[in-house]
Amino acid sequence: EAGVTQFPSHSVIEKGxxxxxxxxxxxxxxxxxxxxxxxxxxxxxxxxFVKESKQDxxxxxxxxxxxxxxxxxxxxxxxxxxxxEDSGVYxxxxxxxxxxxxxxxxxxxxxVL
Amino acid sequence: DQQVxxxxxxxxxxxxxxxxxxxDYTNSMFDYFLWYKKYPAEGPTFLISISSIKxxxxxxxxxxxxxxxxxxxxxxIVPSQPGDSAVYFCAATEAGGTSYGKLTFGQGTxxxxxx
Numbered sequence: 001e002a003g004v005t006q007f008p009s010h011s012v013i014e015k016g017x018x019x020x021x022x023x024x025x026x027x028x029x030x031x032x033x034x035x036x037x038x039x040x041x042x043x044x045x046x047x048x049f050v051k052e053s054k055q056d057x058x059x060x061x062x063x064x065x066x067x068x069x070x071x072x073x074x075x076x077x078x079x080x081x082x083x084x085e086d087s088g089v090y091x092x093x094x095x096x097x098x099x100x101x102x103x104x105x106x107x108x109x110x111x112v113l
Numbered sequence: 114d115q116q117v118x119x120x121x122x123x124x125x126x127x128x129x130x131x132x133x134x135x136x137d138y139t140n141s142m143f144d145y146f147l148w149y150k151k152y153p154a155e156g157p158t159f160l161i162s163i164s165s166i167k168x169x170x171x172x173x174x175x176x177x178x179x180x181x182x183x184x185x186x187x188x189x190i191v192p193s194q195p196g197d198s199a200v201y202f203c204a205a206t207e208a209g210g211t212s213y214g215k216l217t218f219g220q221g222t223x224x225x226x227x228x
Contacts, residue, residue, distance in 0.1 A: 004156070031214055042115075043157070043202065043218040056215055091156055100145045100208050102216060104156035
């Protein structure tokens with residue numbers, strides 16, 4: 001069974017540009033989460049989808065971040081316009097309905113110059 | 114407001130000995146706890162979990178202990194192997210609550226196991 005996949009693995013952009021990260025969860029997992037780790041600190045929750053609906057987006061830093069999960073399969077996280085403080089590793093995770101164990105993807109390392 | 118804390122940034126142990134990683138939490142609503150292991154340039158890998166109705170859970174060389182009254186949990190690895198060298202994250206969640214599934218992580222502990 002394929003794990004959670006994320007694309008791209010690395011992205012380097014300039015301040016003010018737009019970047020879109022993609023996450024493909026494990027097949028059949030209705031729950032999809034986005035997290036971010038900045039500068040070697042703790043991994044912080046961004047938001048949670050159940051199928052195509054946003055269940056909890058309390059961790060989204062501001063309105064420059066837009067997450068979508070059309071059709072309840074893969075998800076995208078767009079940052080527009082990117083700022084220097086957006087640099088970090090963005091992780092996606094998925095889980096089956098009514099379970100707590102989340103399985104993480106390899107992450108996308110975003111560098112904003 | 115750091116609700117999950119791993120106060121030891123690093124731990125170094127000899128191969129074959131026991132590794133003990135500690136984690137403290139402040140939110141009394143947390144009732145499910147997980148440990149993840151992370152290698153460089155990879156995502157966190159689920160290791161072991163424990164529900165608040167238990168005080169111990171074992172899986173092979175890994176055992177997690179939970180002390181609810183002290184809001185403290187620990188991960189024991191016995192015997193430690195060089196391949197266990199990684200960053201270990203403690204995470205907590207309110208299982209089935211309104212924030213169902215949202216994990217709150219500690220800062221991580223870098224474990225180094227020397228041959």
